[in-house]
Structures are given as structure tokens and as C-alpha cells.
Amino acid sequence: MPSSLNNAPFDLASLDVLAPLVESFAGSCLDPAFVNSGMTPSAHLASNSMLFTQGGSWPRDVWAVSGFGAVLDAVVVETDAPVQLIDLCSILCVLGFNDPWVKLKQIAYLLSPQPHHVTIRLGCDMYYRVARRILRSFDRSTEPGDLVVNLRQCNGSDAVELALHAAWKAVEGSPRRRRLATFRGSYHGENLTASLISDQQPEHGSGRLLMDQAENVVFLPSPTCGDGGYLTDEALAALARLEREGDEFFAVVIEPVQWRESVHAVPLEFLRRLRDVCTRKSICLIFDEIHNGFGYTGTISFADNCGVRPDISAMSKGLTGGHGSLAITVARKEFRAIEGPFAGKSNAADMLSLVAVDAVLDRLLGVDSDEAGALPDWLPTGLASELRTGLLATVYPRTVAMVDLLFDELRRRFPSLVGASAGLGLVRGLVMLDADGRPSSAVAAEVAKRCLVHGVYVRQADTALFVKPRLAFTQDEADAALVGLSRTFEEVLDDRDKANR
Ligand SMILES: Cc1ncc(COP(=O)(O)O)c(C=O)c1O
Known part of the structure; x- marks a missing residue:
């Protein structure tokens, strides 16, 4: 059994207490090593060209085998060659892969007779506890x-x-309030409503959605500051418009960090003034905290971090740390009414997701004081002490500093390719430059693609690489990321040199 974790998740099967269970599975179809299909990744890929829809679920060229923390063991499908990947953009695995505490809590729940699914008509203890x-x-x-x-x-x-439903319901007695303000650069998801209020939609405006646009949705410019650090005239004009026409608006929706807009952090001054105008004009202010909430900017809610309080927050990524799917809204009580049948998705009655949220809260904030004394005495000491203090108070500042150092070092080594750092906390962007020193989405896309071969997973976010590591990122993981990113950048610059010869 590992005695100290140093933030590295470990295989639960290595815990002495679980050994009898794991051994009892050996050789049966419950054996973790039991081969399910008997096909290699390349055989799967060759066989399944018509298995999946195109887009989203098409066959993948890299195949994940196992993972702990930010490290994924994978296989390059075409060659069957093993590759170790550092997941530098965990998106929602705020604790990394296979967090031992979340899994232990889920195992404990599964061993209990409590129902694994509690239909929305019924209540249960876990539901109230998590709320x-x-x-x-x-x-x-x-x-x-x-x-x-x-x-x-x-x-x-x-x-x-x-x-949006909650904000809409709250103005049912005010027929003039029919408009919704959103922002250029925004992305709020892929269902029809989210598409209609998002600027960053590949199909937006091309006539391929069921509806192209909603007449009552107003797109304001993405709020930015100019060189002197002051809000631009455009940003001020957007606020002035809300001031002028505010009586016609029922809501404003904004992402505090617009990740698809090269991970642009909306200036705090803009959020403050927006809050102010929304309060005076009685407009519901909605924060889309799907990306920046639940630990990634140091607190559970962004409001707690920045001091600007929305009327409603929407959150999802991070909640279960990837151990189940769930999303939440947290609203001021004035927005508690929602018209049926909205507000209750059938699949959100899965109890293991709620158990995961409970466990993720333990990990981020520390277990409740009355439970700290009831932690099992066989827990590795590192994990037990993390559970007493919570990762946000201890490792968050260290991980942010690690990302800063990583970015600084990359900029020092590759000044002609690496531009500004964007975003905040652990929701970060690293702008990629073309041969003329201009931010380039084509270069960012190329680099993100090539990184995989060199053992680093990042995403492209317009002109930036999107970097969003797990909270307890280790120095070893950061060092491996630096190696993989450096190799990728060298390769890209070599190719650029060759093209210019
Ligand atoms: C800011 C933001 N809002 C909403 C969503 C939609 O979340 P989901 O993909 O879980 O529907 C996303 C997804 O990436 C997002 O980035």
C-alpha cells in the first residue's frame, strides 16, 4: 500500500484492504484484465468506419488504455505503438484520472443497498446532502x-x-422584457437554446440549425480592455446600451472566461459594471461557469473569487470530476420558479454522479469536520491529510504557479512561436504566433494536433492552446509536459524554416 501520495492518484487495487475483493475477481469476467472484445485498437479502427455518427464520435486515432492523475497510457492506433500522454487539458477531470477518493466513495455507495437511481419524483438523503x-x-x-x-x-x-428558463419565468408579469443579451466570442453549448445564444458556433448563421437565430437575442461585443488597461469604448458602449434599453431585457448571460475566444478573461471591471447596471435595471445576470467553476479558478463559484455575484450560475465541468455526468444551477431565490416540464432531466437521477460531487467537494474543500475523525485508518497518509485540508487551500496556488512557469519557459525558449498567456487560474490559454508574429488559429490548430504525438494533450481555442490541468498537477507531470511541448514547438519551427528556405 502506498504510504504517501504526493498528489499522485494510485491504483485502488494496490490497497491491502481491497486485495481480497480484487483477488476474488481474478480469472473471471470481472477480472479488470479480462479481455472484452479481443480486438486490437487498429482492428477496431479498421472495422468500424460505419459504426459511429460522423462528427463527435468518429473512430479515434489514439486509444486510451489506463490513466492516473494527468498521465494517460495510450496507443497510437495506426501503429499499435504505446504512447504516454500528459493530459494538460483535463476539461472536467479536476482531480485527474481515477481519483482514489471519488472511486472509494462510489464503491462504498455501490456496496450499500441504496438505490443507484432515484427518479425525480422521489427524494433521498444524498440529494439533500449534496444540495x-x-x-x-x-x-x-x-x-x-x-x-x-x-x-x-x-x-x-x-x-x-x-x-434562461428561470430568468424568463421571473419576468412573466413584464411583457416588455423579452430580450436577452449575450456576447461575441461566447460559447454556451450545443443544444438549440445554447446555440442561439452562442457566438462561437461552427454552423451559426449558415442556416443549418433548426433555427438560425432568435430575434430577441442581442450580441454585444466581447468585453475587452485597451492598451492602458481601461475598458474599450466598445465595452463601455455595450454597458451604455444596457443602461438605455435595460427595461426590455430579461437576462444577460456571460462566461467570465470566454475559452473559445482564445481563452479571454472578461475584465473584472466590466463584470462589476455589468452587475451594477443589471441590478439597477432589474436584469437577471447569468454567469456561465461551466468552465471556470468548481475549483478551476480557486473557488467553487467564480463569484466567491471575484466578488461579483450573478443572479444565476450554471455549472457542470468539474462537478463530478468526470466520474458521472451532472450539471447544476445555483440561483438567487427570486429565480427559484421554473415552469414545468423544465428542470428535471431523467438521466440526472443517477446517484453515482451525486456521490461523485460529494467526494469532489471533500477533495476540493476538505471533509466536514465531523467526518474527518471517521476517515478509514488504512487510507494512505497523503490522501488522508489532503482530505483534512482540501486541495483548493493547499495545491491550487502551487499549480497555478507551475502553469505560469511552464508558459514563461516556453516563451523564453520559443519567442517566435509563443505569444501571450491568457485566461486566469487554471483556465489558461497560450497564444500561438505565425511567422509574422501574429496570433494564429491555424498555428494553434496545427500545434494542438502535433502535441499528441509528442505526448501532450491540449486543445485549440482559436489562436491559443487551451490549457486546463488537473488541480493537483505534479512537478513530474509539468516537466513531462514541457518536454513534449518543446519537441512539438521545435518541429513546428523546423517546418516553418524549411518552408521559408
Ligand atoms: C462555457 C460553456 N458553456 C456551456 C457548455 C456546454 O456544456 P456541455 O458540453 O456539457 O453541454 C460548454 C461546453 O464546452 C462551455 O464551454
């Missing part, structure tokens, strides 16, 4: 009873849509 914990952790400045939570959404798009 209370989220509200308690959500916003330290609110009084008990100020906020309400909805735990019955499956994904981020659902939560954004639900927030």
Missing part, C-alpha cells in the same frame, strides 16, 4: 436561504438553458 453542501460552499457572503440549487441537469448546455 446543502453546494449551497454552503457556493458563496460565503450569502445568508442561508438566499440561494437555491437545481441538481437535475445532465450537462452544461442543459444548465445554461435552465438558467
Whole structure:
């Protein structure tokens, strides 16, 4: 059994207490090593060209085999060659792969007779426990009873849509308030409502959605600051418009970090002024915190971090750490009414997702004091001490500093390719430059693609690489990422040199 974790998740099968169970599975179809299909990744790929829809679920050229923390063991499908990947863009695995505590809590739940699925017509203890914990952790400045939570959404798009339903319902007595403000550069998901309020939709405006646009959705410019650090005239004009026409708006929806806009962090001053105008004009302010919430910017809610409080927050990524799907809205009680049949997705009755949220809260904030004394004495000491203090208070600042150092080092080594750092906390972007030193989405796309071969997983976010590592990122993982990114950048610059010869 490992005695100290140093933030590295470990294989639960290595725990002495679980050995009898694991051994009892050996040789049966429950054996973790049991071969399910008997086909190699390349045989799967060759056989399945008509198995999946095109887009989204097409056959993949890299195949994941196992994972702990930010490290994935994978196979390049074409060659069957093994590759170790550092997941530098975990998106929602805020604790990395296979977090031992989340899995232990899920195992404990599975061993209990409690139902694994509690239909939305019924209540249960876990449902209330998680709701209370989220509200308690959500916003330290609110009084008990100020906020309400909805735990019955499956994904981020659902939560954004639900927030709109709540805001819409709240103005049913005000027929003039029919307009919704959103922003250029925004992305709120892929269902129809989310598409209609998102700027960053590949098909937006091309006539390929069921509806191209909603007449009452107003796109304001993406809020930015100019060189002097002051809000641009455009940003001020957007606020002035809301001031002028505010009586016609029922809601404003904004992502505090617009990740698809090269991971652009909306200036705090803009959020403050937006809050101010929304309060005076009685417009519901919705934060889409799908990306920046639940630990990635240091707190559970972004409001707790930045001091600007929305009326409704929508959250999803990070909630279960990838151990189940769930999304939530947290709203001021004025927005608690929602018209049926909205607000209760059938698949959000999965109890293991709720158990995961409970466990992720333990990991981020530390277990409740009355439970700290009841931790099993066989837990590895590193994990037990992390559970007493919570990762946000201990490792978050260290991981942010690690990302800063990684970016600085890459910029020092590759000044002609690496531009500005964007985003905030652990929701970060590294701008990629073309041969003329201009931010380039083509270069970012090329680099993100090539990184995989060199053992690093990042995504492209317009002109930036999108970097969003797990909270307890280790120095070893950061060092391996630096090696893989450097190799990729060298290769890209070599090719650029060759092309210029
Ligand atoms: C800011 C933001 N909002 C909403 C969503 C939609 O979330 P989901 O894909 O879970 O529906 C996303 C997805 O990436 C997102 O980035």
C-alpha cells in the first residue's frame, strides 16, 4: 500500500484492504484484465468506419488504455505503438484520472443497498446532502436561504438553458422584457437554446440549425480592455446600451472566461459594471461557469473569487470530476420558479454522479469536520491529510504557479512561436504566433494536433492552446509536459524554416 501520495492518484487495487475483493475477481469476467472484445485498437479502427455518427464520435486515432492523475497510457492506433500522454487539458477531470477518493466513495455507495437511481419524483438523503453542501460552499457572503440549487441537469448546455428558463419565468408579469443579451466570442453549448445564444458556433448563421437565430437575442461585443488597461469604448458602449434599453431585457448571460475566444478573461471591471447596471435595471445576470467553476479558478463559484455575484450560475465541468455526468444551477431565490416540464432531466437521477460531487467537494474543500475523525485508518497518509485540508487551500496556488512557469519557459525558449498567456487560474490559454508574429488559429490548430504525438494533450481555442490541468498537477507531470511541448514547438519551427528556405 502506498504510504504517501504526493498528489499522485494510485491504483485502488494496490490497497491491502481491497486485495481480497480484487483477488476474488481474478480469472473471471470481472477480472479488470479480462479481455472484452479481443480486438486490437487498429482492428477496431479498421472495422468500424460505419459504426459511429460522423462528427463527435468518429473512430479515434489514439486509444486510451489506463490513466492516473494527468498521465494517460495510450496507443497510437495506426501503429499499435504505446504512447504516454500528459493530459494538460483535463476539461472536467479536476482531480485527474481515477481519483482514489471519488472511486472509494462510489464503491462504498455501490456496496450499500441504496438505490443507484432515484427518479425525480422521489427524494433521498444524498440529494439533500449534496444540495446543502453546494449551497454552503457556493458563496460565503450569502445568508442561508438566499440561494437555491437545481441538481437535475445532465450537462452544461442543459444548465445554461435552465438558467434562461428561470430568468424568463421571473419576468412573466413584464411583457416588455423579452430580450436577452449575450456576447461575441461566447460559447454556451450545443443544444438549440445554447446555440442561439452562442457566438462561437461552427454552423451559426449558415442556416443549418433548426433555427438560425432568435430575434430577441442581442450580441454585444466581447468585453475587452485597451492598451492602458481601461475598458474599450466598445465595452463601455455595450454597458451604455444596457443602461438605455435595460427595461426590455430579461437576462444577460456571460462566461467570465470566454475559452473559445482564445481563452479571454472578461475584465473584472466590466463584470462589476455589468452587475451594477443589471441590478439597477432589474436584469437577471447569468454567469456561465461551466468552465471556470468548481475549483478551476480557486473557488467553487467564480463569484466567491471575484466578488461579483450573478443572479444565476450554471455549472457542470468539474462537478463530478468526470466520474458521472451532472450539471447544476445555483440561483438567487427570486429565480427559484421554473415552469414545468423544465428542470428535471431523467438521466440526472443517477446517484453515482451525486456521490461523485460529494467526494469532489471533500477533495476540493476538505471533509466536514465531523467526518474527518471517521476517515478509514488504512487510507494512505497523503490522501488522508489532503482530505483534512482540501486541495483548493493547499495545491491550487502551487499549480497555478507551475502553469505560469511552464508558459514563461516556453516563451523564453520559443519567442517566435509563443505569444501571450491568457485566461486566469487554471483556465489558461497560450497564444500561438505565425511567422509574422501574429496570433494564429491555424498555428494553434496545427500545434494542438502535433502535441499528441509528442505526448501532450491540449486543445485549440482559436489562436491559443487551451490549457486546463488537473488541480493537483505534479512537478513530474509539468516537466513531462514541457518536454513534449518543446519537441512539438521545435518541429513546428523546423517546418516553418524549411518552408521559408
Ligand atoms: C462555457 C460553456 N458553456 C456551456 C457548455 C456546454 O456544456 P456541455 O458540453 O456539457 O453541454 C460548454 C461546453 O464546452 C462551455 O464551454
